[in-house]
Amino acid sequence: MTALVLRQGLLGPTARRLLRHPSFVLGAVLFGTVVVLALAAPWVTEVGPNRMAVRLRFQPPGEMFLLGSDNLGRSMWSRVVWGARLSLLIGAWVVALNAVFGILLGLLAGYFPRLDGPLMRLADALMAFPAVLLAIGIAAALGPSVTTVIIALAVVYIPRTARILRASVLVVRELDFVQAARAAGATDGRILRRHILPNCMAPLIVQLSFVFAYAILSEAVLSFLGLGAAPTEPSWGILIAEGRSYIREAWWLTFMPGAAIAVAVLGLNLLGDGLRDVLDPRLTVERT
């Protein structure tokens, strides 16, 4: 049923229902604002994120600096907006890797019973570790860098995504139209691509919106612990870590990047809730 809705295109009834869904709209506005500001960083900031003005250090938020200035007189507004680029980029990479490998492994495990056992045992073992802790372990082993963070977070969340896709595949696999396609002589590849995957997209899209939110939160944790990007290229997590040393004199150094994380993650969570309600009514008990 969800696939029928999806196939009518994004300008069909699904889009209209999404646009009428208050939490989806609010979430899209919040997250969209963050994305637009990040993309428009050179145009919405007057000074670069690393432009120092030592005489203007520790200016509180106000006329001179919208979000205040840091210990070297750098504009926090500029640092937070430029930091959004790195944080969102990491999140987007994690989502992309999750989509590719989550789909691949979920389809394999759900469709081929032979592969299901081994793949799901491996997923169970990876999921036995608390998500953030496993990411910390992987990142600590690989050494600090942006790539490390992306790999660590992808490895942690892919089993979760694959599991969700597998669950839908198990259901769809048994439906009549799949049997009919098989009877008509369709190959496994075609059945998976044309008949199963499109009918499993709804839960996947919902999951990916939440993965984006988790990735932004976890990136901040890893960077805060010194496992992420180099301080010269600040992500939100690094900005919080830097501000921590001056928390007594200048609360805004810590507060502003965290607030940016909160807006982005809140937006994604609202968006995900809305998508879940509209795309996948079976998953929703909340709004009935």
Add this chain to the structure above:
Amino acid sequence: MAAYALRRLLQSIPLLLLVSLIAFGLMKLVPGDPAMVMGGPNATADEIDAIRRNLGLDRPFWVQLGAFYWNLAQGDLGRSLLLGQPVGAAIVERLPATISIALYSMGLTLVFGLSIGIVAALRHNTIVDQAAMVIALLGVSLPNFWVGLVLIVLFSVQLGWLPTGGYVAFGDDPVGWLRSATLPAVSLALLQIGLLARITRSAMLEVLRQDYIRTARAKGLSEWKVVGKHAFANVRIPVVTVIGLIFSVLLSGSVIVETVFSVPGMGALLGNAILRRDYPLIQGGLLFVAAALMLINLLVDILYAWCDPRVRIGGDAR
């Protein structure tokens, strides 16, 4: 019931073996020579050799793997490079602080998560419901270490009510413990309160629509009895299932929250191990947490079976 518990215990053994293999494999991810990374840039060739011999890195892979499992079977998680102390002992020493804060946080989670969820469900689609869900959603959207820092600014720096960090053992001074544990516990609890409130609310809404609730109301039971006794009995089940998840979030959150509040617990120990590249400690710590979590999930499953007879008769727990 006992048969069910035993079966679940046996089922978890292969998983534990796989989990420990992953923990072992993590060490093998270290690019280049782990001994050199651990020794740091100022280590002499002799020191690096010593580290290598110490960890058995000079031996073939299969021998290392065998030794790892052999030691594990004897409860030996290896030896920390920096502390010069067995990893197991180092963790156990720091466990009381982590557990006491975790339990405190769990208490806050249960009290606030359940009551926010229940109130929201009872006042469904009113402003109360919406406000409760906004709070719950904020809870799952804020980074917990950042909440910790904001709480420090508010309650320690500005108001001066609570200490900025440190930890007093409950046995030494209960009031001091309460003062030192409150901010860490609150910053850990926030996320889970949001989680639990959302789940409680949806479970409660589901239950409140059932016929037996209408019957209970129709026969004139007080609202308190209907909600507290008849409805809550069935809300218990989904709530019990998330307890495992909540503990998982608690344990991973402790690494960063204990670092922020300088609590000398297991989380801060792991945080330090990461900063100083103490791989045996990282590996042992991860394995310990994963095993503890598996045990908690096992207990949750048993509790679940106890709440819901269908599970123990049906066989497979999931």
